[in-house]
Amino acid sequence: MFKQQHPTKAVSVLLDGRPSSLPGGMSVAAALLATGEIVSRLSPSSGKPCSPHCLMGICYECLMEIDGYQRQACMTEVQEGMVINRNILKNKEDQHEHAA
Amino acid sequence: MSMQHDAVVIGAGPAGLAAASRLAELGLDVLTLDEQFRLGGQIYRHIEKASDQQFRFLGDDYARGQILAARFRKSGAKYESSATVWQIEPDGSICYSRHGKSKRIKGSYIIAATGAMERPVPLPGWNLPGVIGAGAANNLAKEAGLQPDVPLVIAGSGPLLLLEATQLIKKGAKIEAILDTTPQIPPLSAAPKIPPALLRTDFLLKGVAMMQMIRRSSVPYLKGVTDIRCLGSEQVTGVEARQGDRTLTFDAKMVLLHFGVIPNTHIFRQAGCRMAWKNDQRYWHPVCDNWGRTNFERIFAAGDGAAVYGALAAEYKGELAALETARCLGILPEYERDALAAPLRAALKKDMYPRPLIDALFSPHFDATALPDETVLCRCEHVTVGDIRKVVAEGVHEVNEVKIITRSGMGPCQGRMCGPALAEIVASESGVSIQKAGLLNIRPPLKPIPLDEVATMDLGPDGSGPANLFKNQSK
Ligand SMILES: Cc1cc2nc3c(=O)[nH]c(=O)nc-3n(C[C@H](O)[C@H](O)[C@H](O)COP(=O)(O)OP(=O)(O)OC[C@H]3O[C@@H](n4cnc5c(N)ncnc54)[C@H](O)[C@@H]3O)c2cc1C
Ligand code: FES
Numbered sequence: 236m237f238k239q240q241h242p243t244k245a246v247s248v249l250l251d252g253r254p255s256s257l258p259g260g261m262s263v264a265a266a267l268l269a270t271g272e273i274v275s276r277l278s279p280s281s282g283k284p285c286s287p288h289c290l291m292g293i294c295y296e297c298l299m300e301i302d303g304y305q306r307q308a309c310m311t312e313v314q315e316g317m318v319i320n321r322n323i324l325k326n327k328e329d330q331h332e333h334a335a
Numbered sequence: 336m337s338m339q340h341d342a343v344v345i346g347a348g349p350a351g352l353a354a355a356s357r358l359a360e361l362g363l364d365v366l367t368l369d370e371q372f373r374l375g376g377q378i379y380r381h382i383e384k385a386s387d388q389q390f391r392f393l394g395d396d397y398a399r400g401q402i403l404a405a406r407f408r409k410s411g412a413k414y415e416s417s418a419t420v421w422q423i424e425p426d427g428s429i430c431y432s433r434h435g436k437s438k439r440i441k442g443s444y445i446i447a448a449t450g451a452m453e454r455p456v457p458l459p460g461w462n463l464p465g466v467i468g469a470g471a472a473n474n475l476a477k478e479a480g481l482q483p484d485v486p487l488v489i490a491g492s493g494p495l496l497l498l499e500a501t502q503l504i505k506k507g508a509k510i511e512a513i514l515d516t517t518p519q520i521p522p523l524s525a526a527p528k529i530p531p532a533l534l535r536t537d538f539l540l541k542g543v544a545m546m547q548m549i550r551r552s553s554v555p556y557l558k559g560v561t562d563i564r565c566l567g568s569e570q571v572t573g574v575e576a577r578q579g580d581r582t583l584t585f586d587a588k589m590v591l592l593h594f595g596v597i598p599n600t601h602i603f604r605q606a607g608c609r610m611a612w613k614n615d616q617r618y619w620h621p622v623c624d625n626w627g628r629t630n631f632e633r634i635f636a637a638g639d640g641a642a643v644y645g646a647l648a649a650e651y652k653g654e655l656a657a658l659e660t661a662r663c664l665g666i667l668p669e670y671e672r673d674a675l676a677a678p679l680r681a682a683l684k685k686d687m688y689p690r691p692l693i694d695a696l697f698s699p700h701f702d703a704t705a706l707p708d709e710t711v712l713c714r715c716e717h718v719t720v721g722d723i724r725k726v727v728a729e730g731v732h733e734v735n736e737v738k739i740i741t742r743s744g745m746g747p748c749q750g751r752m753c754g755p756a757l758a759e760i761v762a763s764e765s766g767v768s769i770q771k772a773g774l775l776n777i778r779p780p781l782k783p784i785p786l787d788e789v790a791t792m793d794l795g796p797d798g799s800g801p802a803n804l805f806k807n808q809s810k
Pocket of ligand 1: 293345346347349350351368369370371375376377378379383419420421423424448449450451452453470471473474495596599602616637638640644647649682776781
């Protein structure tokens with residue numbers, strides 16, 4: 236989908252339970268897009284796949300579980316050791332569990 | 336870190352950086368909060384980490400951010416990144432969340448420089464994976480050096496659409512088509528706007544250069560396009576549109592949409608600032624005096640969040656708000672404030688010459704009646720345009736009432752994505768004016784915050800309990 240113009244130092248994360256390597260120095264959303272992972276979540280209301288749309292914290296299409304909390308992946312810098320769960324394999328996962 | 340500051344600036348784009356730098360240079364205690372993990376706002380995103388290649392590619396308009404950032408660092412202004420402000424109050428109180436902890440602080444003055452966002456315009460399939468904002472793609476290029484490498488279509492209207500198109504042409508992206516929805520004959524209202532624009536030939540030449548580059552490329556550039564729909568079921572696979580009587584179809588794995596930018600006003604609406612409707616640009620903005628002061632003595636608005644005039648104007652307005660704040664704090668006498676403001680006002684005036692022309696050329700022309708019923712309006716709650724039409728037909732003509740019945744605007748984005756179009760649809764279906772259709776009420780928290788974070792938060796100077804932080808959340 237995207238190619239990265241300059242490679243950046245990679246970080247190791249746990250993505251949906253699998254150890255994965257993502258480019259560092261950018262948001263979780265950008266790092267996932269850079270590796271071809273375009274689906275960010277399943278819409279809690281329609282069950283359909285979503286991908287990041289605004290990349291600036293407006294649309295919430297990139298909401299995913301990062302280190303135990305629902306966070307906007309486009310506003311969160313990817314870090315070594317992060318645990319990222321998109322819950323894209325199970326249908327209708329309650330995405331709002333932790334959010335007020 | 337102290338809980339009380341002379342001023343708190345929200346946003347570290349051009350407006351916020353200029354405001355904070357000036358205040359700190361005057362010896363005031365200023366804290367800048369921005370929810371991004373790096374400073375620069377939208378236009379100067381990633382400015383402190385950009386590569387030489389990025390600077391060369393993005394040119395002087397981007398490089399100006401480097402000067403601003405360096406000034407800000409040198410000024411001694413305090414800065415916290417990844418700090419999401421989720422409530423402000425007229426007395427200067429601010430609640431914000433940072434790395435999973437919330438706290439409440441106070442500024443004698445608040446300068447909210449929260450910037451603009453791409454105007455969300457619903458169309459069939461705009462919520463499919465692979466459909467993203469053109470400005471959003473620009474963000475990815477700056478922040479992460481990402482460049483689309485699949486066949487794509489660029490669609491919509493506005494200077495930023497053309498800017499993104501030319502950048503992608505230069506990079507050799509596989510653009511199947513540029514679908515420009517700007518009407519083919521410029522509106523008559525644009526003609527009287529030309530003379531002042533001629534005072535800024537540098538600006539006009541930039542526009543001409545962009546158009547020439549697009550026209551000379553091999554990319555099909557189609558004007559006067561309507562009825563755009565993104566095709567696909569699990570992911571976007573193409574685009575269909577109309578140009579006059581012609582139906583156009585293109586295969587694409589990515590679609591970049593852009594329909595101009597509008598102020599990001601949630602923070603002002605949450606605070607209860609008086610809002611005004613700008614009819615030619617079809618957006619709401621906080622009402623401000625010529626220093627950026629809202630109807631609340633202690634809350635200022637600066638930059639594109641106050642009204643969209645671009646990055647340079649944002650910088651000047653940030654600085655003007657800072658000068659008035661310094662006067663209020665007793666640091667600058669009135670005559671000195673005015674002397675310092677004079678060159679800024681002159682620069683602002685010069686910068687604004689082309690604006691009426693740009694605004695007239697790209698005036699929004701959203702036709703709510705043309706949207707098919709099945710178009711998803713509210714992504715969060717999956718509410719369609721048809722759902723809204725049904726409720727309006729039953730006699731509900733105010734957006735907050737429509738929201739309660741349909742849930743449009745009740746999801747985590749709090750109506751950021753559906754609100755503007757919701758009001759257009761309600762107004763056009765009911766025949767009431769857009770002002771009467773109203774504006775979605777915004778309650779704190781501005782962004783969803785985990786409850787345990789609120790329960791354990793540091794309450795700051797006056798220590799009042801969290802109970803009154805969430806008033807009236809039902810609507
Ligand atoms: C996606 C996008 C891309 C753009 N790209 C360009 C471009 O390439 N060239 C150009 O000329 N113009 C561009 N623009 C227009 C540009 O945004 C403005 O002209 C300029 O950036 C405005 O400056 P500003 O300081 O008013 O706001 P911004 O630069 O938008 O800065 C606002 C800052 O406030 C922060 N913020 C907002 N709400 C909160 C909150 N609640 N808590 C904490 N922080 C908050 C944001 O994270 C942001 O960093 C773009 C606009 C958008 C929406
Ligand atoms: S992509 Fe829109 S909020 Fe993250």
